[in-house]
Amino acid sequence: MQRLTGMDASFLYLETATNHMHVAATAIFDPSTVPGGYSFEKVRDLVDSRLHLLPPFRRRLLTIPFELHHPLWIEDPDFDLEYHVRRAALPAPGGEAELAEFAEQVMARPLDRDRPLWEMYVVEGLEHGHIATITKTHHAAIDGVSGAELTVNLLDLSADAPPTPPPDVPWKPDRIPSDLELFTYALNSLSRSPVRGYKAARRTVATALNLRRRNRSADVHAPPAPFSAPRTPLNVAISPHRRFAFTEVALDDVKMVKNALGGTVNDVVLAMCSGALRSYLDGKGVHPDRPLLAMIPISVRTDEEKGAMGNRVSSMFVSLASDIDDPVKRLHAITDGTRNAKEQEKAIDAGTLASDWVEFAAPALAARAARLMSRMQAGGRIGPMSNVTVSNVPGPSFPLYSAGARMVAMYPMGPIIDGSALNITVMSYMGSMYFGLMACRESVPDVWDIARGINAALDELKKASDGTTAPKPRKPRSTAKAVKPG
Amino acid sequence: MQRLTGMDASFLYLETATNHMHVAATAIFDPSTVPGGYSFEKVRDLVDSRLHLLPPFRRRLLTIPFELHHPLWIEDPDFDLEYHVRRAALPAPGGEAELAEFAEQVMARPLDRDRPLWEMYVVEGLEHGHIATITKTHHAAIDGVSGAELTVNLLDLSADAPPTPPPDVPWKPDRIPSDLELFTYALNSLSRSPVRGYKAARRTVATALNLRRRNRSADVHAPPAPFSAPRTPLNVAISPHRRFAFTEVALDDVKMVKNALGGTVNDVVLAMCSGALRSYLDGKGVHPDRPLLAMIPISVRTDEEKGAMGNRVSSMFVSLASDIDDPVKRLHAITDGTRNAKEQEKAIDAGTLASDWVEFAAPALAARAARLMSRMQAGGRIGPMSNVTVSNVPGPSFPLYSAGARMVAMYPMGPIIDGSALNITVMSYMGSMYFGLMACRESVPDVWDIARGINAALDELKKASDGTTAPKPRKPRSTAKAVKPG
Numbered sequence: 001m002q003r004l005t006g007m008d009a010s011f012l013y014l015e016t017a018t019n020h021m022h023v024a025a026t027a028i029f030d031p032s033t034v035p036g037g038y039s040f041e042k043v044r045d046l047v048d049s050r051l052h053l054l055p056p057f058r059r060r061l062l063t064i065p066f067e068l069h070h071p072l073w074i075e076d077p078d079f080d081l082e083y084h085v086r087r088a089a090l091p092a093p094g095g096e097a098e099l100a101e102f103a104e105q106v107m108a109r110p111l112d113r114d115r116p117l118w119e120m121y122v123v124e125g126l127e128h129g130h131i132a133t134i135t136k137t138h139h140a141a142i143d144g145v146s147g148a149e150l151t152v153n154l155l156d157l158s159a160d161a162p163p164t165p166p167p168d169v170p171w172k173p174d175r176i177p178s179d180l181e182l183f184t185y186a187l188n189s190l191s192r193s194p195v196r197g198y199k200a201a202r203r204t205v206a207t208a209l210n211l212r213r214r215n216r217s218a219d220v221h222a223p224p225a226p227f228s229a230p231r232t233p234l235n236v237a238i239s240p241h242r243r244f245a246f247t248e249v250a251l252d253d254v255k256m257v258k259n260a261l262g263g264t265v266n267d268v269v270l271a272m273c274s275g276a277l278r279s280y281l282d283g284k285g286v287h288p289d290r291p292l293l294a295m296i297p298i299s300v301r302t303d304e305e306k307g308a309m310g311n312r313v314s315s316m317f318v319s320l321a322s323d324i325d326d327p328v329k330r331l332h333a334i335t336d337g338t339r340n341a342k343e344q345e346k347a348i349d350a351g352t353l354a355s356d357w358v359e360f361a362a363p364a365l366a367a368r369a370a371r372l373m374s375r376m377q378a379g380g381r382i383g384p385m386s387n388v389t390v391s392n393v394p395g396p397s398f399p400l401y402s403a404g405a406r407m408v409a410m411y412p413m414g415p416i417i418d419g420s421a422l423n424i425t426v427m428s429y430m431g432s433m434y435f436g437l438m439a440c441r442e443s444v445p446d447v448w449d450i451a452r453g454i455n456a457a458l459d460e461l462k463k464a465s466d467g468t469t470a471p472k473p474r475k476p477r478s479t480a481k482a483v484k485p486g
Numbered sequence: 487m488q489r490l491t492g493m494d495a496s497f498l499y500l501e502t503a504t505n506h507m508h509v510a511a512t513a514i515f516d517p518s519t520v521p522g523g524y525s526f527e528k529v530r531d532l533v534d535s536r537l538h539l540l541p542p543f544r545r546r547l548l549t550i551p552f553e554l555h556h557p558l559w560i561e562d563p564d565f566d567l568e569y570h571v572r573r574a575a576l577p578a579p580g581g582e583a584e585l586a587e588f589a590e591q592v593m594a595r596p597l598d599r600d601r602p603l604w605e606m607y608v609v610e611g612l613e614h615g616h617i618a619t620i621t622k623t624h625h626a627a628i629d630g631v632s633g634a635e636l637t638v639n640l641l642d643l644s645a646d647a648p649p650t651p652p653p654d655v656p657w658k659p660d661r662i663p664s665d666l667e668l669f670t671y672a673l674n675s676l677s678r679s680p681v682r683g684y685k686a687a688r689r690t691v692a693t694a695l696n697l698r699r700r701n702r703s704a705d706v707h708a709p710p711a712p713f714s715a716p717r718t719p720l721n722v723a724i725s726p727h728r729r730f731a732f733t734e735v736a737l738d739d740v741k742m743v744k745n746a747l748g749g750t751v752n753d754v755v756l757a758m759c760s761g762a763l764r765s766y767l768d769g770k771g772v773h774p775d776r777p778l779l780a781m782i783p784i785s786v787r788t789d790e791e792k793g794a795m796g797n798r799v800s801s802m803f804v805s806l807a808s809d810i811d812d813p814v815k816r817l818h819a820i821t822d823g824t825r826n827a828k829e830q831e832k833a834i835d836a837g838t839l840a841s842d843w844v845e846f847a848a849p850a851l852a853a854r855a856a857r858l859m860s861r862m863q864a865g866g867r868i869g870p871m872s873n874v875t876v877s878n879v880p881g882p883s884f885p886l887y888s889a890g891a892r893m894v895a896m897y898p899m900g901p902i903i904d905g906s907a908l909n910i911t912v913m914s915y916m917g918s919m920y921f922g923l924m925a926c927r928e929s930v931p932d933v934w935d936i937a938r939g940i941n942a943a944l945d946e947l948k949k950a951s952d953g954t955t956a957p958k959p960r961k962p963r964s965t966a967k968a969v970k971p972g
Contacts, residue, residue, distance in 0.1 A: 040577070078928070083727070086591070087584075089577040091526070091610045098573075105572070109595060112726065124577045125611070240598065241569065442564070 001174055002073045004061075004140060009070040011139035012061070012113075018240045020110055022117070024136040024413040025427075026103050026246070026436070027402075031131050033159040034404035038131060040087045043122050046154070046403040048081055052167035053153040056141040057084070060116050064182050072182070076116055077173035084118060089125040096246070099123070099132060100448075104244040106134050107413055107438065117141040131405060139415075155400040155407065224319045224337075230288035232281060233443055235384035237418045241441035245451035246411040249433050249458050257458070260465030261328055263335035266392050268461065269433070270294060270338070271331040273390050273424055274320035275457025280450050288387075292320040295386035295420070316341045317386060327457070328464045388422050389414065395429040411436040422447070487660055488559045490547075490626060495556040497625035498547070498599075504726045506596055508603070510622040510899040511913075512589050512732070512922070513888075517617050519645040520890035524617060526573045529608050532640070532889040533571055538653035539639040542627040543570070546602050550668050558668070562602055563659035570604060575611040582732070585609070585618060586934075590730040592620050593899055593924065603627040617891060625901075641886040641893065710805045710823075716774035718767060719929055721870035723904045727927035731937035732897040735919050735944050743944070746951030747814055749821035752878050754947065755919070756780060756824070757817040759876050759910055760806035761943025766936050774873075778806040781872035781906070802827045803872060813943070814950045874908050875900065881915040897922040908933070 004012075015021040031038030051057055060076040090098040102123060111117045117138030126132055135154075177185070229235070254268045263271075277292055296316045318341055321333035391414055400407045411434050414423035421440035426433055435454055439447040490498075501507040517524030537543055546562040576584040588609060597603045603624030612618055621640075715721070740754045749757075763778055782802045804827055807819035877900055886893045897920050900909035907926035912919055921940055925933040 083927075087577050087587070089575040089611055091573050091575040101573070114725070125575055239600070441569070 001062075001177075002059075004070045004073065008140045012071065015110070017110075018238050019415075019417045020107070020240070021139045021415060022107075022111055022136050023139060023142070023415060024103075024107055024134060026099065026132055026134050026244075026411045026413060027407055028126065028409040028411075029131045029133070029402060029405035030408050031129065031405040033401065033406045035160055038403075038405060040122055040124075042403045043133070044081065044085045046164075047085055047120065049164040049166075050153055051081075052171060053164070056137070057116055057118055058171065058173075059141070061113055061140075062176070062182065072185075074174040074176065075172065077176060079116065079173065083115065085120045085122065088121050088123045090123060092125070094126040094130075099126060100244045100246065103134050103413065104242040104438075104441070106136060107242045107244060108240055108441070110240075111136065111138050130408065133402070155402050157398070157400065159401050159404045159406065161401065161404075224291075224293055224317055228290070229293035229384045229387045230290040231384060232286055232288055232292070232387055233284065234277075234387055234422050235419050236421060236440075236443050238416055238421050238440035239442045242416075243439045243441045243444060243447045244413060245437045245439070245448040247435045247437075247451040247454055248409065249435070249455060251428055251431050251433055253458060253462060254433060257331075257461045257465050261331055261461065263331055264338070267331060267335045267338055268458075269392055269426055270296075270318065270320060270334045270390060271327070271461060272454050272457040273388065274322050274330060274334065275327060275460060276450050276453030277320065277388065278322045279453045279456070280446075283449070288322070290323070292322040292387040293384075294318050294320050294388050294390045297389070297391050320387075327460045331461065384419050386420060388424060389416075389420055391423070391425040393425065393427045395427045397428075397430060399430060410434055413438050416440060422450070487548075487663075488545075490556045490559065494626045498557065501596070503596075504724050505901075505903045506593070506726070507625045507901060508593075508597055508622050509625060509628070509901055510589075510593055510620060512585065512618055512620050512730075512897045512899060513893055514612065514895040514897075515617045515619070515888060515891035516894050517615065517891040519887065519892045521646055524889075524891060526608050526610070528889045529619070530567065530571045532650075533606065534567055535650040535652075536639055537567075538657060539650070542623070543602055543604055544657065544659075545627070547599055547626075548662070548668065560660040560662065561658065563662060565602065565659065569601065571606045571608065574607050574609045576609060578611070580612040580616075585612060586730045586732065589620050589899065590728040590924075590927070592622060593728045593730060594726055594927070596726075597622065597624050616894065619888070641888050643884070643886065645887050645890045645892065647887065647890075710777075710779055710803055714776070715779035715870045715873045716776040717870060718772055718774055718778070718873055719770065720763075720873055720908050721905050722907060722926075722929050724902055724907050724926035725928045728902075729925045729927045729930060729933045730899060731923045731925070731934040733921045733923075733937040733940055734895065735921070735941060737914055737917050737919055739944060739948060740919060743817075743947045743951050747817055747947065749817055750824070753817060753821045753824055754944075755878055755912055756782075756804065756806060756820050756876060757813070757947060758940050758943040759874065760808050760816060760820065761813060761946060762936050762939030763806065763874065764808045765939045765942070766932075769935070774808070776809070778808040778873040779870075780804050780806050780874050780876045783875070783877050806873075813946045817947065870905050872906060874910060875902075875906055877909070877911040879911065879913045881913045883914075883916060885916060896920055899924050902926060908936070 011021040034042065047054075047057075058076055058079050059073040060079075062072045062074050064071060088102065090102055092098075102121075106119070106121055111119065117140060119136045121132075121134040123132040123134060249272075251265075254265055254272075257268050258265055261268075273294065274292065281288065294317070296318055298316050316338075318334065319337045321330045321337065324330040324333055391412075393412060395410065407429070409432070410427050410429050412425035412427045413436050414425040416423045416438055421443045423438045425436050425438075427436075428434070435451065437447050437451050439450075444450075497507040520528065533540075533543075544562055544565050545559040546565075548558045548560050550557060574588065576588055578584075588607075592605070592607055597605065603626060605622045607618075607620040607622075609618040609620060735758075737751075740751055740758075743754050744751055747754075759780065760778065767774065780803070782804055784802050802824075804820065805823045807816045807823065810816040810819055877898075879898060881896065893915070895918070896913050896915050898911040898913045899922050900911040902909045902924055907929045909924045911922050911924075913922075914920070921937065923933050923937050925936075930936075
């Protein structure tokens with residue numbers, strides 16, 4: 001029995017019927033490498049054999065009477081693996097459109113809070129004989145531990161990995177305590193940390209206010225402040241339903257652009273998103289009066305926080321320079337912007353914007369900050385905090401396997417919140433960058449257009465860099481991959 | 487814009503996170519009869535072309551500020567057919583186990599109250615090249631109109647039915663009124679019918695109390711009163727999750743038993759359920775001290791109610807005589823019991839226990855009655871109101887088609903509620919009786935055992951009737967059809 005930290009619990013409090021606080025990933029596997037052939041049971045047995053390495057998978061919430069204190073985690077005495085790992089299939093031809101439609105329906109449903117907060121769908125019937133897994137986990141369950149650690153414990157470095165040794169100490173489910181016991185336990189510990197949960201939010205708000213203050217100075221290089229974003233159709237209240245689109249580019253192509261035109265891999269990714277969103281809004285006749293503003297989750301550790309508590313999460317706000325017509329000048333403006341933002345934050349690991357999956361947390365934190373901000377500024381008029389969330393999660397460059405099947409693609413699925421109806425999360429794996437675009441079904445029904453625009457924006461940048469350095473031979477998979485369904 | 491009746495609205499008020507107030511049906515089609523071949527788009531286009539014949543399919547709820555009055559129906563200005571009609575598929579081999587697992591997951595999810603209250607899944611990948619549709623509709627939407635009428639408007643009498651003529655008057659979506667407008671409208675109409683919604687419940691309670699009073703008399707033939715049911719593992723609080731099992735018997739076999747041993751088709755159905763539940767509980771070492779009690783929804787129309795308002799629903803309580811070892815004597819006891827119950831009610835259409843789908847409403851009504859009863863008897867000790875709900879819905883004996891595909895089976899899926907974790911609904915079609923068993927996933931995980939028990943109980947009755955009349959040749963499909971998955 002263990003009480004949730006304030007930050008973990010905050011993801012429960014923030015969740016509404018439309019703003020779900022779970023994150024997910026769609027991974028595609030080639031089962032031809034499975035020794036003896038694929039079966040659903042092998043995947044479920046793999047999860048079963050590793051449950052002791054995946055503590056959040058058997059923990060469920062217990063809420064405290066009268067909500068006196070944060071909920072508790074207990075080892076679920078009714079744990080039922082069959083409930084969590086589900087077999088499913090796509091209709092023919094099992095292509096991107098069918099997979100995305102299945103994934104968006106999974107993402108649109110809240111997790112059952114009376115059970116461990118995760119579900120895994122093993123999806124058969126993909127084209128090329130592939131299999132997909134869609135793993136959905138609540139933020140409250142993976143914020144305290146490293147989300148990356150969970151993933152690693154379900155994947156292997158080879159197709160014929162040895163069986164997992166059983167745990168040293170067998171798992172012991174908890175008894176569900178009575179309401180009276182919970183009540184007493186909560187009262188006893190209540191004096192300890194009643195407001196701890198709000199400090200992170202205050203810190204985020206403080207950061208936002210600091211940024212605003214700096215922005216008012218004469219320094220022209222200051223990054224844009226949150227709430228300086230223009231209003232667009234992406235910045236509205238969201239429904240519970242989702243649209244999911246995805247696409248893939250070759251990491252070598254992105255690096256070629258970076259080497260020819262300057263900036264980092266992340267800057268080129270932002271420039272691709274900028275180009276895609278510019279075209280998308282232009283096609284709708286929407287011409288924002290200011291450049292679009294991206295919120296980028298970043299990992300921020302202070303020295304005193306390093307260690308047991310895992311990651312702290314903050315956000316960086318970067319202009320997408322979408323008011324600049326020339327794609328090269330646009331990339332340069334973005335590069336200047338991220339450099340300034342990084343200098344200002346002075347807290348970002350070199351080479352990565354985000355060090356692991358925990359940065360998915362940032363949108364939720366920001367939502368809380370946004371609500372506090374609105375309350376503080378009640379009566380005034382503020383714009384959207386940002387136009388889009390862009391997150392870049394570096395992944396391995398070597399192949400991974402699950403139950404013997406080789407992973408061939410991994411599309412991350414980040415959360416969206418009121419006021420920010422589009423989340424673009426990018427993950428690199430085996431020389432490719434996989435873009436997952438999660439959107440509100442009602443406000444961004446045509447999110448596949450944005451996915452196609454990402455490939456088009458990279459092509460534009462590649463063309464512009466052709467004269468600058470000798471272009472490397474293009475990989476076939478770098479061409480436009482996203483095809484609008486239907 | 488139209489205000490919900492109290493009875494329709496009651497299904498909204500009664501709904502909880504675990505007690506869902508939707509009903510559904512799984513229909514299986516043979517698409518080989520489709521002119522030009524099956525496609526998902528043909529099914530969706532069919533629904534599209536008939537929307538004007540299916541008014542509840544485009545109506546959504548509007549709740550009134552402060553819940554001053556029952557919600558309103560409006561013609562949904564954001565209606566989006568693609569949201570409601572969804573394409574899906576089963577994993578191989580697409581048999582009964584895979585279909586049931588898909589259907590139970592659909593049933594376990596509440597409908598979105600911000601949209602018209604229905605969903606239809608078109609499920610591909612069934613064995614024999616079959617297609618299934620799972621249609622889920624909220625009680626509040628189909629109680630006022632005839633549910634059967636909705637079904638008929640989606641089915642045809644032949645594979646090559648002519649296209650549906652367009653409506654005379656084109657559909658006009660409503661504007662969503664402001665909160666102030668809703669508030670004013672509610673205040674203006676509030677004096678009219680504030681308590682109308684509770685009359686039906688009071689009537690049900692009154693019926694229950696009348697039954698109790700009669701039962702205390704010396705008449706030994708009086709049917710059992712509600713709340714005289716023994717406690718069993720079926721009579722507990724339910725989870726939001728479901729198990730669905732189904733089976734099929736030949737109507738001729740049921741009629742043969744009826745002709746040989748007496749009683750009606752419905753009596754034989756009840757005897758089959760009784761035998762199945764007896765074996766099921768016996769296998770768990772549960773031996774109730776009294777016979778199991780079935781609640782049977784019935785249609786009750788008074789003369790003054792006939793007409794515009796559609797059906798009124800009540801319930802009949804019948805002993806399943808499960809304490810009697812001999813299957814023939816058990817059937818006779820059930821036959822005596824239903825005859826007495828019918829004489830007492832004097833309000834049942836001859837030949838059918840239930841005249842259309844509206845009787846699905848009864849469990850919810852009964853739930854409300856049950857809550858009122860408990861409150862009235864606070865401090866006393868009462869048992870479960872009944873042990874199981876059994877509903878028999880007569881269907882057509884001629885083939886029906888949807889978008890050209892011939893319907894080959896139709897399994898109804900009734901709702902379950904706290905205290906009654908199993909619903910058995912039976913529908914006849916084309917010489918077969920289709921049993922749909924909806925159960926709570928946690929309290930009745932082995933519902934397939936009960937489905938198999940229904941076939942076994944019929945076999946037992948057939949054997950007993952062999953000596954009584956010359957048995958008719960058995961149809962192959964009358965043998966045990968339900969196979970436990972896994």
